[in-house]
Amino acid sequence: MMAKALKNRDLLLGLVLIALVLAIAARFPGYITPTNLEGIFTDTSILIILALGQMLVILTRCIDLSVASNLALTGMIVAMVNAGAPDLPLAALVLLSALIGLGLGSINGVLVWTLGIPPIVVTLGTLAVYRGVIFVVSDGEWVNAHEMSEVFLNTPRILFLGLPILAWVAILFVLIVAVFLRWTRTGRAFLAVGGNPTAAVYAGLDVGRTQFLAFSISGLLSGICGYLWVSRYAVAYVDVARGFELEVVAACVIGGVSIAGGIGTVTGVVLGALFLGAVKNALPVIGISPFWQLAISGTVIIVAVVINARQEKTAGKLILRDSHRTH
Amino acid sequence: MAMDEEDGAPVLRMRGIGKRFPGVVALQEVDLALYPGQVTALVGENGAGKSTLVKILCGVYQPDSGEIELAGETVRLNSAEQAMQLGVSVIHQETVLFDELSVTENIFLGQQMRNRLGMLDWPTMKKRAVAILQDLEADIDPDAKLRDLGIAQKHLVAIARALSVDSRIVVMDEPTAALSWKEIEELYAIVEKLKSEGKAILFISHKFEEIIRIADNYTVFRDGVVAGSGQVADTTQDALIALMVGRKVDQIFPKQMVEIGETVLEVRGLSHPTEFADISFTVRRGEILGFYGLVGAGRSELMQALFGVTRFSTGEVVLDGAPVTLKSPSDAVKRGIVYVPEERQRQGAVLPLPIFQNITLPSLGRLSRNGLLELAQEFDLARQYAARLELKAASLSHPVNTLSGGNQQKVVIAKWLATEPRVIILDEPTKGIDVGSKAAVHGFMSELARQGLSVIMVSSEIPEILGMSDRIAVMREGRIVDTAPRQEADAESLIRMAIGATQEAGVDAA
Known part of the structure; x- marks a missing residue:
């Protein structure tokens, strides 16, 4: 039973997460109170949403390093629009953020699809470009809380069934992506394209189009997160979420998404993001400098990759006729 | 000397x-x-x-x-x-x-x-x-x-x-x-x-x-x-x-006598800028058309063009009397032409994906309703074809890479049969398969023809070509040099045509 649990990556990660939470709670009982746990989830919501988009991109053998810049640029634009036209309904602003994010994401997608530039190069470029554009549109100025409207700031905080709207948005996207991957043709295409691009072409799938779609979805989610981030921290400036893309990729890797493409689950990604969230939340409680968080995340990533590599190693070519794999 | x-x-x-x-x-x-x-x-x-x-x-x-x-x-x-x-x-x-x-x-x-x-x-x-x-x-x-x-x-x-x-x-x-x-x-x-x-x-x-x-x-x-x-x-x-x-074609091939019906696929003057030229042939219902030639004679390239992986420059493909456009593999699959590639492991299976999802991959179009996949139906379809090919797997939900090589090949073939094709192109169907499984593949090919499929078989093995085909086309340097019924072909003439040897070019003069 235990051996089987160790083989199921998602289950293993879930157990490790619970063990971590219990270990911290053993010394700091306050950590495990419902309020704190709810706080961890809410704090991690944006990371979860971004990691879902990133997972789709990585599944197709690409990577999107521009998510944090996309988020910051979109966040700045909607904040400025809100400051300039406070009467514009929130729905319009959310729609605007989704569209800007989608646009920025599809730029990545087009460059990868039509020009065939490696994704890491494309998104490293747009990471810098999008970040630079924030300075251009804002002149380096900040948009502060007092310039934003009440609705803009408070809507994600409204409690619904005990959880803030922000957390519900994350849950909603988790469900949508889960359904998308399991129950739609396009979702299946993401797994097939990353698993074996050549076979995917022969099965009538368009690899480039699928990758374009992945970047577009990742962009769309980044855009929406742009609004969520700015309203949560009640400020927009050039350096918002700088470097956050690494945390997003980390959540995917810890969650068992294979950088080689074709392997990954929604459950894994959510657990990977929550793991990072739990560590981040625990450090101030335990009294460790938040700067350690990076070192700890890094260690966890390496451990996760080692575990993945060991698991994938069992998948040999089966050259010997009578070799049988035990499941 | x-x-x-x-x-x-x-x-x-x-x-x-x-x-x-x-x-x-x-x-x-x-x-x-x-x-x-x-x-x-x-x-x-x-x-x-x-x-x-x-x-x-x-x-x-x-x-x-x-x-x-x-x-x-x-x-x-x-x-x-x-x-x-x-x-x-x-x-x-x-x-x-x-x-x-x-x-x-x-x-x-x-x-x-x-x-x-x-x-x-x-x-x-x-x-x-x-x-x-x-x-x-x-x-x-x-x-x-x-x-x-x-x-x-x-x-x-x-x-x-x-x-x-x-x-x-x-x-x-x-x-x-x-x-x-x-x-x-x-x-x-x-x-x-x-x-x-x-x-x-x-x-x-x-x-x-x-x-x-x-x-x-x-x-x-x-x-x-x-x-x-x-x-x-x-x-x-x-x-x-x-x-x-030298060898006699003495292997027993399980070829069934099938009544050959109307023309299903007709290829007229197909040419590619660099790989093949002037390709014309027909395949009929229930017929197995063998393509013989040396490695590099352009057979796989021709088949890939028929399947829409590459484009041909001139010529036309007529299916059931009507010209069809084949711009991508999905066009071909929709028209009922499928291609089982030679490199089945590389071009065929998506190894990390579950077996059943591999089998249904090109058929998802007809398994969706309102944009959502009918998972129960999908599983049924996979189970049906897995059973037909006697696939040995602990569970169809396991990834393909848990299967042995032979069973992985079966998954790839099952995948294409599940699309219910009219024309199936098999590229070197028994390459890298042990002798016992070869007979199974041949039996299966006969069965497909009996069910009314048109089979195009690319093979470099003379016994297989002579044992399984109804008609044999020989390709050399990107062109079809001859098409003949099996009864009129023999090993020597096939090789002669494939390498372009002539009768009189002996060395006696030297």
């Missing part, structure tokens, strides 16, 4: 060489001798064991039995490096050189000269490269990047590399396959030159004219054994072909 050297000692003698791979005996009790200053032609069908022998000679494979004698001494060739040091140079069919390095760097890679300080001595190497290239009368800049050279020039660099070490034996694996007429003439001149320098040359070729022109001796391989050897002057093209084929 230097008759007196026949009696001289061979520089290389291989005795009783055997090599087996899981499920196949590649070479059995093979003897081969190479003499200084002479060209020995190695002839044989695809898969007769020529490449295995070359790999043993250049140290990539180690033989299971037999011994290799080099200049009278028994040697073991444990690595490519060792073989090179002992004076064996191989010029491969596809040159294995480095595109990003210069000509000089390529020539001396792995055997660089050093100066007194232990540093690489580029000036000396370059001087030496210039000398070797001049010797070959090759007009190549020693500083040029290899990527900027044409195929023929790359061959020359490979030859220069072979000459840079003091090689006694030069193996040329189909060196003229990719060359133009003029370049071939130049290559022949180089071969003559190597001969005059006393090097022993093993020349692998499918082209009988060139064998008769430049070779002194021949060895014919058939099914991993030496079918015959001797002096070229004493033989004829016909005799060589007879040795090459």
